[in-house]
Amino acid sequence: xxxxxxxxxxxxxxxxxxxxxxxxxxxxxxxxxxxxxxxxxxxxxxxxxxxxxxxxxxxxxxxxxxxxxxxxxxxxxxxxxxxxxxxxxxxxxxxxxxxxxxxxxxxxxxxxxxxxxxxxxxxxxxxxxxxxxxxxxxxxxxxxxxxxxxxxxxxxxxxxxxxxxxxxxxxxxxxxxxxxxxxxxxxxxxxxxxxxxxxxxxxxxxxxxxxxxxxxxxxxxxxxxxxxxxxxxxxxxxxxxxxxxxxxxxxxxxxxxxxxxxxxxxxxxxxxxxxxxxxx
Amino acid sequence: xxxxxxxxxxxxxxxxxxxxxxxxxxxxxxxxxxxxxxxxxxxxxxxxxxxxxxxxxxxxxxxxxxxxxxxxxxxxxxxxxxxxxxxxxxxxxxxxxxxxxxxxxxxxxxxxxxxxxxxxxxxxxxxxxxxxxxxxxxxxxxxxxxxxxxxxxxxxxxxxxxxxxxxxxxxxxxxxxxxxxxxxxxxxxxxxxxxxxxxxxxxxxxxxxxxxxxxxxxxxxxxxxxxxxxxxxxxxxxxxxxxxxxxxxxxxxxxxxxxxxxxxxxxxxxxxxxxxxxxxxxxxxxxxxxxxxxxxxxxxxxxx
Numbered sequence: 001x002x003x004x005x006x007x008x009x010x011x012x013x014x015x016x017x018x019x020x021x022x023x024x025x026x027x028x029x030x031x032x033x034x035x036x037x038x039x040x041x042x043x044x045x046x047x048x049x050x051x052x053x054x055x056x057x058x059x060x061x062x063x064x065x066x067x068x069x070x071x072x073x074x075x076x077x078x079x080x081x082x083x084x085x086x087x088x089x090x091x092x093x094x095x096x097x098x099x100x101x102x103x104x105x106x107x108x109x110x111x112x113x114x115x116x117x118x119x120x121x122x123x124x125x126x127x128x129x130x131x132x133x134x135x136x137x138x139x140x141x142x143x144x145x146x147x148x149x150x151x152x153x154x155x156x157x158x159x160x161x162x163x164x165x166x167x168x169x170x171x172x173x174x175x176x177x178x179x180x181x182x183x184x185x186x187x188x189x190x191x192x193x194x195x196x197x198x199x200x201x202x203x204x205x206x207x208x209x210x211x212x213x214x215x216x217x218x219x220x221x222x223x224x225x226x227x228x229x230x231x232x233x234x235x236x237x238x239x240x241x242x243x244x245x246x247x248x249x250x251x252x253x254x255x256x257x258x259x260x261x262x263x264x265x266x267x268x269x270x271x272x273x274x275x276x277x278x279x280x
Numbered sequence: 281x282x283x284x285x286x287x288x289x290x291x292x293x294x295x296x297x298x299x300x301x302x303x304x305x306x307x308x309x310x311x312x313x314x315x316x317x318x319x320x321x322x323x324x325x326x327x328x329x330x331x332x333x334x335x336x337x338x339x340x341x342x343x344x345x346x347x348x349x350x351x352x353x354x355x356x357x358x359x360x361x362x363x364x365x366x367x368x369x370x371x372x373x374x375x376x377x378x379x380x381x382x383x384x385x386x387x388x389x390x391x392x393x394x395x396x397x398x399x400x401x402x403x404x405x406x407x408x409x410x411x412x413x414x415x416x417x418x419x420x421x422x423x424x425x426x427x428x429x430x431x432x433x434x435x436x437x438x439x440x441x442x443x444x445x446x447x448x449x450x451x452x453x454x455x456x457x458x459x460x461x462x463x464x465x466x467x468x469x470x471x472x473x474x475x476x477x478x479x480x481x482x483x484x485x486x487x488x489x490x491x492x493x494x495x496x497x498x499x500x501x502x503x504x505x506x507x508x509x510x511x512x513x514x515x516x517x518x519x520x521x522x523x524x525x526x527x528x529x530x531x532x533x534x535x536x537x538x539x540x541x542x543x544x545x546x547x548x549x550x551x552x553x554x555x556x557x558x559x560x561x562x563x564x565x566x567x568x569x570x571x572x573x574x575x576x577x578x579x580x581x582x583x584x
Contacts, residue, residue: 001385008381015372099368103427106332106364108357108387277335279295 002113002120009121013087022083022129029079030072030136034144037068064148066166068141070242076133077177077235081184081209082202084129088122089188089201092273096196096280105278115273119189119266126185130178138170152242159244169246173238176251179258180235184209186265187231193269196280231261283310284346285435285467286331291340293326300326302491304340308435308469308484313461315478315485315499316471317577323491324471328364328439332357344435358387361433363441367424371413375404375423378412379430386431395430402426403452418449425456436460437469442477450477457481475577479503487577495573502573509534509575510550511542512557513565520562527556539565544572 013019037044041063049062092115095101104114150161161169184205191201212232215223227233237254240247286308293301301323308314318324330337333349342349344356369378376395383390399408402422407415415423421441428436438457442450458481460466472478478485479499486496495502514520520541524531528545531553535542545553550569557564570578 004384008384011377011381012370012373015370015377017372098370099366100370102334102364103368103382104385105334106357106360106362107382107385108354109385110354275336278329279335 001109002116005109005113005117006120006124009091009117010124013121013125016087018090019087019125021086022080023132025083026076026080026129026133026136029076030133030140033072033075034068034140037063037071038144061146061148062151063145064150065138065142065145066148066150066161066163066170068145069138069170070150070152072137072141073133073173073177073238074236076137077180077238078209078213078232080129080133080177080181081235082206084126084181084185085188085202085205087125088185089192089205090198091118091122091189092192093195093201094192094198096278097198099280102278102280111274111276112270115189115193115270119186119269122185122189123182126181127178130174130181133177134170134174138174150242154239154243156243159242161242161244169241173241176238176241176254177235179255179262180231180237183231183258183261183265186262186269190265190269190272193273193276229257231258234258284308285310285312285344286314286469287341287343288327288331289341291327291330291342292338293323293330293335294338300491301330301337303493304488304491305493306486306496308467310467311461311465312484313457313468313470313482315482316469316488317473317475317478317485318471318488319473319577322473322489324473324488325365325439326491327488328362328437328469328471332360332362332364332437334364354387358431359434360437361428361431361435362437362439363421363424363428364437364439366443367420367427369412369420369423369427372411374409374411375399375415375426376408378423379427382427383430388431390430398426398430399423401429402456417444418446418452421445421449421453425453429460433466435467435469437471439471440473441470442472454481475574487573503571507544507572508547508550509542509544509570509572510553511535511540511566511568511570512553513539513567514541514557515539515563515565517541519560520557523556523560523562524553528553 045063092101095104105111147163149163150166152159152161187208188201188205191204195201209232212230216227216230216233234254234257237251240251284307288307289305291301291304304323304327316324326335329335331342331344331349333353345359347356349356370381373381376399379395379399383395396408399405402425404419404422404426407419412420412423425441428438442453445453457468457470461468470478470481482499484497485499485502487494512520517536517539521533521536524533524543531543531545533541533543550567554564554567
């Protein structure tokens with residue numbers, strides 16, 4: 001029954017126009033960035049490398065597909081949660097508002113299977129959105145700008161990664177990005193379980209992301225104890241894959257915390273949904 | 281011997297401080313068309329929601345097909361088709377696609393041709409591919425009935441299925457329910473706030489008000505064996521009242537005004553009263569009669 005209803009959920013997601021907003025927005029945003037960089041990227045690169053020109057000499061094409069994927073992932077990872085929440089935040093509350101949750105709940109399918117299928121469908125949608133982001137940022141970036149060594153400016157300084165040592169980093173990088181977006185998706189579904197209107201959970205998810213981002217960026221001692229446990233702190237953990245050497249422990253710590261969020265939000269959702277009175 | 285399909289005892293449900301259902305009890309036998317009657321806000325939908333485990337009852341026992349709904353939810357729900365309040369579907373999907381989604385989780389395999397057959401049965405042939413958002417209220421109700429029937433359930437629960445329908449739509453739904461009962465032997469629970477509707481379709485009924493069961497039994501017995509409430513319009517109600525007290529000692533006048541006299545009496549004795557008034561030279565302008573239960577129900581609705 002879980003798989004049958006997951007199939008149902010995917011059909012519903014595919015039939016809803018709002019499901020395509022994320023894909024459209026990513027195509028537009030990434031397309032605009034790629035075209036702009038193609039047109040005027042050299043001056044942008046010159047501006048960034050100007051401070052190093054007295055000590056370093058750059059040869060080859062710095063502005064390449066690998067750098068574009070890095071820039072795009074860094075720019076979008078904080079904004080993509082809105083596109084995810086737009087669909088996942090509506091999965092339970094949207095049906096409650098429409099009255100279709102009542103129709104479903106009168107069928108011989110357990111509440112856990114209803115919610116489980118929504119979580120699975122949400123995870124598949126988030127995966128497809130991440131895949132599309134990867135295709136647009138990395139695939140189209142490589143096609144437009146070609147491959148090359150990646151120069152990254154980290155806290156420790158300038159890191160130069162050879163072209164043949166990059167692809168696996170992006171593979172795991174987009175994997176980490178997916179995990180953080182999955183945590184956002186689970187959080188929005190959790191909010192959705194508590195609500196009977198579709199806008200509330202979407203706005204609440206974004207409010208939490210903004211709040212956590214602010215707490216994470218403020219250097220206030222009372223926030224310092226909180227920061228390592230915030231979801232948003234670990235949304236940029238993919239960047240660690242572009243350090244030399246790769247800090248495996250730090251990445252594993254991020255994975256554990258993101259998984260903890262996913263399991264926690266899913267657990268709360270199941271607990272609440274199984275006792276929820278369906279009054280709409 | 282009758283087989284009890286639904287047994288509800290001492291059902292209670294509150295929403296914070298508001299007690300929507302205080303004490304509802306009734307039972308439904310196999311092949312009954314059972315009227316679940318009560319004014320708006322009586323607790324009908326809340327009771328039906330409890331029966332289908334959409335909401336959790338605070339107290340009471342609900343047994344469907346002899347099983348507790350809470351411990352055997354899937355088994356019980358696979359034998360039930362229902363529409364609670366109004367049929368809501370995915371407006372961006374077609375009628376057929378909506379049914380297909382619900383059929384997949386209905387607990388039994390429903391083929392494509394069976395789905396088309398059920399759409400034909402409810403009169404939606406030719407509209408299968410049309411989006412739900414384009415449907416009229418009557419068509420939505422028909423689709424709701426189709427989803428309730430598609431997995432061939434033993435018990436069908438319809439919550440005010442004729443609300444908002446035009447007269448022809450009401451007749452169609454009524455005929456459909458009778459067809460399901462007579463031709464397919466289904467047990468039907470039909471909730472309504474209209475006594476006349478229940479009288480036309482149901483064989484048994486329960487009346488609830490303010491969250492409590494008031495009366496349960498055969499529709500025929502409850503409506504036809506009861507006393508009548510009669511209203512006589514007379515030229516002299518004082519004299520009429522005196523005649524009643526003298527000649528019909530067991531009759532109590534419930535309402536009296538300048539030209540109207542209202543009292544409760546057995547149907548068979550109304551003619552005797554009229555004869556008595558005429559013999560005593562009282563002019564009768566009109567006689568209105570209502571069944572006691574009908575009168576009681578109308579008062580209940582008026583009181584809200």
